[in-house]
Amino acid sequence: MLALAGLLPFCAQGQGGRAVIIATEGDYAPWNLTRADGVLDGFEVELVHDLCTRMRLECRLVAQDWNGMIASLQAGKVDVLMDALSITEERRLILAFSRPYARTAATFVALRGSALGRLPLSGRTLSLSRESAPDDPAVQELRAALRGRTIAIQAASIYARFIYLNFGDIATVREYKSSAEHDLDVLAGRADVAFDDATYFKTALANADERELTLSGPLIGGAIWGEGEGFGFRRDDVQLKAAFDAAVAAAIADGTVRRLSEKWLKIDVTPYQLPPAAAVGSGEPAAPRGGAQPAEAPPGDGVSGHAAPGEALPDVLQIFGFGAGGWGRALLLSALMTAVVTAAALGVGAVLGGLIAAARLSGNAALRGAGEIYSTLFRGVPELLVIYLIFFGGSTLVTRVALALGAGTVAGMPSLAAGILAVGVISGAYQAEVYRGGYLAISRGEIEAARSIGMRTAMRLRRIVVPQVLRFALPGLGNVVQLTLKDSALISVTGVAEIMRTTEVGAGSTHRYFLFYLVGGALYLAMTGLSGRAFEHAELRVGRTLRASPGGI
Amino acid sequence: MPSAGEFGFLAATLGELLAALPVTLGLFLASIALGGVLAAGLTWVRLRGAPWIARLVRAYVFVFRGSPLLIQMFLVFYGLAQFPAVRHGMLWPVLRNPFACAVIALALCTAAYTAEIFRGALLAVPVQQIEAGRACGMSGWLLLRRIIAPLALRQALPAYSTEIVLMVKSTSLASLVTVWEVTGVALRIISTTYKTLEVFMCAAAIYLLLNFAILRLIAVLEYRLSPQLRAAAPAARRAGAAAP
Numbered sequence: 001m002l003a004l005a006g007l008l009p010f011c012a013q014g015q016g017g018r019a020v021i022i023a024t025e026g027d028y029a030p031w032n033l034t035r036a037d038g039v040l041d042g043f044e045v046e047l048v049h050d051l052c053t054r055m056r057l058e059c060r061l062v063a064q065d066w067n068g069m070i071a072s073l074q075a076g077k078v079d080v081l082m083d084a085l086s087i088t089e090e091r092r093l094i095l096a097f098s099r100p101y102a103r104t105a106a107t108f109v110a111l112r113g114s115a116l117g118r119l120p121l122s123g124r125t126l127s128l129s130r131e132s133a134p135d136d137p138a139v140q141e142l143r144a145a146l147r148g149r150t151i152a153i154q155a156a157s158i159y160a161r162f163i164y165l166n167f168g169d170i171a172t173v174r175e176y177k178s179s180a181e182h183d184l185d186v187l188a189g190r191a192d193v194a195f196d197d198a199t200y201f202k203t204a205l206a207n208a209d210e211r212e213l214t215l216s217g218p219l220i221g222g223a224i225w226g227e228g229e230g231f232g233f234r235r236d237d238v239q240l241k242a243a244f245d246a247a248v249a250a251a252i253a254d255g256t257v258r259r260l261s262e263k264w265l266k267i268d269v270t271p272y273q274l275p276p277a278a279a280v281g282s283g284e285p286a287a288p289r290g291g292a293q294p295a296e297a298p299p300g301d302g303v304s305g306h307a308a309p310g311e312a313l314p315d316v317l318q319i320f321g322f323g324a325g326g327w328g329r330a331l332l333l334s335a336l337m338t339a340v341v342t343a344a345a346l347g348v349g350a351v352l353g354g355l356i357a358a359a360r361l362s363g364n365a366a367l368r369g370a371g372e373i374y375s376t377l378f379r380g381v382p383e384l385l386v387i388y389l390i391f392f393g394g395s396t397l398v399t400r401v402a403l404a405l406g407a408g409t410v411a412g413m414p415s416l417a418a419g420i421l422a423v424g425v426i427s428g429a430y431q432a433e434v435y436r437g438g439y440l441a442i443s444r445g446e447i448e449a450a451r452s453i454g455m456r457t458a459m460r461l462r463r464i465v466v467p468q469v470l471r472f473a474l475p476g477l478g479n480v481v482q483l484t485l486k487d488s489a490l491i492s493v494t495g496v497a498e499i500m501r502t503t504e505v506g507a508g509s510t511h512r513y514f515l516f517y518l519v520g521g522a523l524y525l526a527m528t529g530l531s532g533r534a535f536e537h538a539e540l541r542v543g544r545t546l547r548a549s550p551g552g553i
Numbered sequence: 554m555p556s557a558g559e560f561g562f563l564a565a566t567l568g569e570l571l572a573a574l575p576v577t578l579g580l581f582l583a584s585i586a587l588g589g590v591l592a593a594g595l596t597w598v599r600l601r602g603a604p605w606i607a608r609l610v611r612a613y614v615f616v617f618r619g620s621p622l623l624i625q626m627f628l629v630f631y632g633l634a635q636f637p638a639v640r641h642g643m644l645w646p647v648l649r650n651p652f653a654c655a656v657i658a659l660a661l662c663t664a665a666y667t668a669e670i671f672r673g674a675l676l677a678v679p680v681q682q683i684e685a686g687r688a689c690g691m692s693g694w695l696l697l698r699r700i701i702a703p704l705a706l707r708q709a710l711p712a713y714s715t716e717i718v719l720m721v722k723s724t725s726l727a728s729l730v731t732v733w734e735v736t737g738v739a740l741r742i743i744s745t746t747y748k749t750l751e752v753f754m755c756a757a758a759i760y761l762l763l764n765f766a767i768l769r770l771i772a773v774l775e776y777r778l779s780p781q782l783r784a785a786a787p788a789a790r791r792a793g794a795a796a797p
Contacts, residue, residue, distance in 0.1 A: 095747060376765055
């Protein structure tokens with residue numbers, strides 16, 4: 001109750017009536033996931049709703065791609081990050097963390113029935129306090145079994161370090177961008193075992209795509225994984241952090257964390273002790289992990305039988321249908337969003353591209369130079385960075401200026417507008433090249449002829465140059481349209497729910513990766529198919545004026 | 554106010570990213586070479602082959618231009634491997650290798666784009682020039698080598714330079730299939746340090762320099778290949794630019 005008392009000053013001051021914005025990925029089931037109707041759900045989501053009620057704060061959840069999250073926090077677009085963030089000292093340099101609300105164990109996964117399907121110590125719980133423990137008897141047993149094998153891990157996770165330190169010398173370690181991918185590669189046989197969070201595995205293994213996988217070896221927990229998972233804040237946001245700290249402590253004390261954890265993760269992940277300041281290497285006894293036994297121990301095939309091959313089709317129909325729990329509506333809406341973003345970005349790009357092409361072809365050296373810099377810069381820098389700079393850099397700038405003028409926090413540029421601008425700027429650089437190539441393909445004689453019969457610049461442009469540039473540029477322009485369509489996928493980092501983002505969220509929330517990627521690919525194909533058709537007609541139309549093409553070389 | 558520690562971080566990051574540059578370059582060169590050969594074949598078949606083959610090529614171009622490379626790479630690497638027939642087939646030793654898979658996915662994709670560029674370039678070769686060549690008694694291979702290819706190449710260069718630069722950046726997706734090139738390493742550093750903008754700036758600088766060098770090379774080539782467009786340029790500039 002002391003903890004709750006600590007909240008009062010915060011409540012009194014509040015945040016000027018503004019809701020606290022909490023960002024989560026929305027595709028890391030069962031921690032945070034997106035339901036087919038677009039509503040966020042999962043362990044963390046339910047927990048944070050509970051915490052906000054406790055703090056009497058108005059909270060708003062937004063789903064966002066991981067790549068944009070930290071920049072969003074620093075730009076002031078969101079206030080709290082919630083994405084199963086492991087608290088580490090290195091990350092503390094950038095973020096402030098709440099006290100942990102979960103502390104999980106990790107384990108191996110292998111192909112059912114393979115030599116590694118039953119590693120030593122399977123079904124046991126192993127508590128380690130030192131990160132590097134190749135001399136520990138249990139670890140030695142595992143080392144003997146894994147010698148010469150390939151171990152798959154998620155890059156830059158806390159587990160990666162552990163695997164490198166203890167198995168890096170005797171096994172091949174392969175790093176994957178996400179947990180889903182290492183599972184798939186164990187299925188494919190490129191890796192022998194994967195090592196990751198046990199709560200993640202338990203959900204992942206319950207779906208039809210990963211039926212062939214089984215948990216293997218001990219559950220490894222203890223002080224090696226650090227303090228656990230916490231909320232992330234801006235470092236100067238001391239009040240908000242204090243409020244969350246107190247609320248998390250209260251939720252742990254009254255068993256809420258335990259209840260939600262058992263509901264979603266099928267295991268209690270409550271971090272019971274207060275985080276020890278420097279427990280690493282102290283050889284502390286096993287941390288009580290309150291009933292941390294997996295319900296489905298490796299030998300039993302307790303994984304709930306999902307769809308049998310025979311009923312696979314109805315299953316698919318349900319997932320992509322329009323009924324309750326179907327993703328059909330969300331996917332259709334995302335296609336619409338992609339179309340809107342692409343069309344708008346192409347418009348922005350056409351204007352910019354025309355100007356840049358004119359600049360590059362002009363007689364003025366300064367204009368030519370500027371055009372060239374634009375082309376080189378926006379074609380040469382990875383698209384993702386341009387989007388970062390315009391979206392996050394731009395709004396940080398706006399926020400700073402507003403603060404300097406004493407205006408307090410402002411909303412900044414809306415996601416959609418910033419995304420369209422960024423994609424349009426890139427598209428413009430490519431369109432400029434296409435227009436320039438088209439201009440250069442006009443035979444000089446025609447322009448000279450136009451000049452000699454006294455056409456002025458405007459008329460020459462309208463009658464001679466533009467029609468021919470468009471004709472020569474058509475195939476290249478078709479390429480740029482496709483390119484822009486696919487670049488629009490990158491604004492998923494800003495949280496705009498276009499096709500790519502919806503595909504990833506769907507795949508992560510349901511663990512049906514292939515299905516969602518295939519459908520996502522098909523949606524893009526449908527859209528590019530339409531634009532390709534249009535360009536084909538256009539090419540045919542302008543082609544009428546060309547004589548027999550060199551198809552008959 | 555960047556402190557000494559921040560400069561240290563930037564230097565360390567840059568060093569770590571540069572260490573991954575050979576991987577990026579390897580992916581780029583291998584996929585451009587493989588993709589170029591594939592594209593030349595596709596273009597030839599589409600313009601000269603039987604109608605049903607040409608239709609097949611169109612379908613190929615449609616699928617690979619029409620869907621994001623990320624999805625293609627995911628399906629080539631993780632998707633194909635789900636079929637036991639693939640895992641036990643003769644291609645598995647190649648497909649098992651992440652680098653080879655990444656190159657194949659990149660090459661398949663760039664071939665589709667490049668084939669379109671080549672086709673557009675061939676169509677832009679003035680018919681008069683071909684007729685003139687024929688009138689001089691050239692035919693087949695000689696005509697292709699002396700007249701069509703140089704003109705088409707010149708016409709294709711602006712668009713092809715775009716494609717090449719795109720490929721440099723596309724290699725950044727290869728970390729999806731565990732090939733840790735520059736962008737992948739950058740994302741990995743970000744995951745541990747959370748310093749998004751700084752790390753991305755370093756990565757961007759590397760790509761920018763790389764692409765700048767490539768675009769310069771192509772500009773020189775473009776200049777060399779277009780003597781007819783240079784007629785108006787002053788003599789002094791011509792001499793200077795031809796030197797390199």
